[in-house]
Amino acid sequence: MTEIKNDPYAPLRIPDFSLFISARFLVTLAIQIQGTVVAWQLYEITKDPWAVGLIGAAEVIPSITVSLLGAGHIADVVERKKIILACLTTLLLCSALLLSFTVKPEATIGVYGAMPIYAVIFLSGIARGFLTPALFAFMPQLVSRELYRSAVTLNSTLWQIGSIIGPVIGGLIYGFYDVTAAYIADTVLVLAGVLLALNVTRKPLPPPSHKEESIFDKLSAGLRFVFNNKIVLSAISLDLFAVLFGGAVAMLPFFANEILHADKIGLGFLRAAPGVGAVMIAFYLLHFPLKKNAGKILFLAVGGFGLCMIGFALSTSFWLSLFILALSGAFDGISVLIRGTLLQTLTPENMKGRVSAVNNIFIGSSNELGQVESGAAAKLMGGVVRSVVFGGCVTLVVVAFTAWKSKTLRNLQKLD
Structure with missing residues (x-):
């Protein structure tokens, strides 16, 4: 067992985990292609x-709504493969x-403008609101507990690789062909993902708590767990504000076209750059896992992410911007790995869906809320540069405040 535990690739030898x-990965690839194409399509419109x-x-609106209404609870009481x-x-x-x-764009976009696109994204938000806690809760059922850290790292690495390749593929297909070809690729990849998921073995739900609880208690159990666990609460709060205010991805079409003078293909590379940095750091941490000072490293990583956002906003060089975005991805990858491992190891099996739903509200949805914040800040501050600099500064303030207030997280040594 010790040999398996020390093998960073041991989870890949489990067929169900590999299929999962x-x-x-394929669905992530499709979502990233879609995100790149939709952003540029709306920019052009x-x-x-x-x-x-x-x-x-x-x-984010439907995603948060279904999370609040019990998506996590459903993931804890309904067979997770069915939800997925x-x-x-x-x-x-x-x-x-x-x-x-x-x-036939003249029959939809030509008549209603961007509204049909927003409607479809709204529907996908509902699906992703249910999907996120189901995926989070299902993955640990596929591996033994001693393989959690390797499984989380591998899962995160594949997700990041999809985040790298997806925008590049989306930009290349959109640039060399057209928007229709890009959406064909998106559709085919999701279909392939569905076919692979069908072959993952069904897993029984973990036994529920013997404590009698009302429906309200069951729905709010995830919130109570997060707010009663100082380490989890601090880690989630730190990432929440960093992603909410520090992200620049939503405004990349404007940076690419108006500041860096890049085309659709350049936009694809810019969107992929953070993923490149995240994958590089993930492979490093897979072979050299954190053994001490995990809390301090988390604060340094989120602070580094905020500094990168400020540097990116002020850059007028495409290649320098590409490097800064890759560096920001490396810092973000460290943060994601630490938070993900803490959530998997500290959360009871029969509560993973509900805790993941809370995490989705505070972290997953903050990506989309960050898009709204970036757009609003750019509108109010008179430009995307000022809005991203502002967001990076807010991130640094949040890091300093959380490090000052959360002694428990600051002194955290090991993730397990």
Whole structure:
């Protein structure tokens, strides 16, 4: 068992885990292609940063709503594979709808503008709101507890690789062919992900708590767990504000076109750059896991991310911007790995869905809320540069405040 535990690739030798992360990789690839294409498509339609920022609102509102209404609870009481397949099928429908809008654009976008696109993103937000806690809760059922850290790292690495390749593929297909071809690729990849997920073995739900609880208690159990655990609460809060205010991805079409003078292909590389940095750091941590000072490293990583956002906003060089974004991805990758491992190891098996739903509200949804914040800040501050600099500064303030207040997280040594 010790030999298996020390083998960073041991989870890949478990067929169900390999199928699981392969399916997630293909769907991630599709989502990243779709995100790149939708952002540029709306930019071409509207030329308005607020309109592009609203993509985040269209997805985050339903995602938060279903999380609050019990998506996590459902992941703890309904067979998780069934939830995953239902959500992936819905995402497949969304991809097909976006494709159909490009076949006869005069009948949809030509008449209603960007509204059909927002409607589809809204539907995908509902699916992803249910999908996230189901994926989080299902993965640890596929591996033994001593393999959690390696499984989390491998899962995160494959996700990051998808985040790297997806925008590049999306930009290349959109640039060399057209929007229809890009949405065809998106649809085919989601379909492949569904087919792989079908072959993962069904797993029984973990036994529920013997304590009698009302429906309200069951729904709020995830919130109570997070707010009663100082380490988890501090880690989630730190990432929440960093992602909410520090991200620049939503405004990349404007940086690419108006400041860095890049085309659609350049936009794809810019969107992929953070993933490159995240994958490099993930491979390093897979072979050289953190053994001490995990809390201090988390604070340094989030602070480094904020500094990168300020540097990116002030850069006028495409290559320098590409490097800074890659560096920001490395810092973010450290943060994601630490938080993900803490959540998997500290959360009871029969509560993983609900705790993941809370994490989705505070972290997953903050990506989309960050898009809204970026668009609004750019509108109010008179430009995307000022809005991203402001966000990076807020991130540094949050890091300093959390480090001052959270002694427990600051002194955290080991993740397990």
